[in-house]
Amino acid sequence: MRNSEPALPGDLPLDELSTLFARIQGMLLTEETVAHAVDLLAQAIKETIPGAVGAGVSLMDRQGRRTSTGSTDELVVAADELQYKLGSGPCLEAWAGAAPVRSDDLAADIRWPGFSGPAAEMGLRSVLSVPLLHKTEILGAIKIYSMETEAFDERTEHLLTLFAGPTATLLANIQSAEVPHRVSRELKDAIASRDSIALARGILMERRGLNSDEAMRELIILSRSNGHSLRSVAEQVMMSVSNRQRY
Numbered sequence: 001m002r003n004s005e006p007a008l009p010g011d012l013p014l015d016e017l018s019t020l021f022a023r024i025q026g027m028l029l030t031e032e033t034v035a036h037a038v039d040l041l042a043q044a045i046k047e048t049i050p051g052a053v054g055a056g057v058s059l060m061d062r063q064g065r066r067t068s069t070g071s072t073d074e075l076v077v078a079a080d081e082l083q084y085k086l087g088s089g090p091c092l093e094a095w096a097g098a099a100p101v102r103s104d105d106l107a108a109d110i111r112w113p114g115f116s117g118p119a120a121e122m123g124l125r126s127v128l129s130v131p132l133l134h135k136t137e138i139l140g141a142i143k144i145y146s147m148e149t150e151a152f153d154e155r156t157e158h159l160l161t162l163f164a165g166p167t168a169t170l171l172a173n174i175q176s177a178e179v180p181h182r183v184s185r186e187l188k189d190a191i192a193s194r195d196s197i198a199l200a201r202g203i204l205m206e207r208r209g210l211n212s213d214e215a216m217r218e219l220i221i222l223s224r225s226n227g228h229s230l231r232s233v234a235e236q237v238m239m240s241v242s243n244r245q246r247y
Contacts (some may be wrong), residue, residue: 009138022084038070038171045163046072047146050125051151052144058091059132059140059171074230076145079119081197084214089115094129095141100157102128105149113116118213126151130164134172142167201236203241 028148046055056071058080071077089112090136094101103109106127107120119127129143142164146152197219205217222233 007088009148019177031128039072039162042070042072045142045160049156049159050143053147054145055143057132057142057167058095072246074223075122075124076209078216078230079124079145080217082115082118086112086114088112090127091129091141093145094131094143095138098131098133098138100161101126102152108139118217121217123147125149126175128152128156128160130157130160132168132171134168137172139168139171145149196231196234196238200237203237
């Protein structure tokens, strides 16, 4: 008699996954944009997968730029933005290669120079990303992060892939129907946040002679030390320049 494999604590049955996506699909039909619903998707992924401290969905915006359309927190946004800036990282590799990508220890991973070290300094040690595939189109990628090494395995990859399939279908249908014509407050805030962080990073580079990665790490350290969001820290940096110019 074969022993049955123990169930993964976060491994939702298919019928529960179907119910979850049916609920989200109904929300998408009533939202002005998909931004809020994709945030909820990211939160559901984080809560479902054991060990995940953050999750996000990366898509292409209207200008053809990669963007974190849905994310659970600022740490995910910061890690994603670093990948977009470098053009290298596990999320982008999963996106480009149309295959899952996993790192069990970013501190020791040499596949993405410039990303792995700074990500580990942020406290992120494991990452898993799977592509969002719809027919022959690659829409983007879903990723989860953990602060523990070897946090994810093949079964986690299977579970995240279960999320990716219907997520890609929902997003493809929405994009083709061009439902979101107006930018929601959430998306406006996200754009303003990215702009503020980029400007503050430039100020630190000029003021302290830092390179771009060093300036970003400085902002992250400030954010984590005082418990403020990256956007709040960035605005404080910009305000300090404004105050200097007055005198």
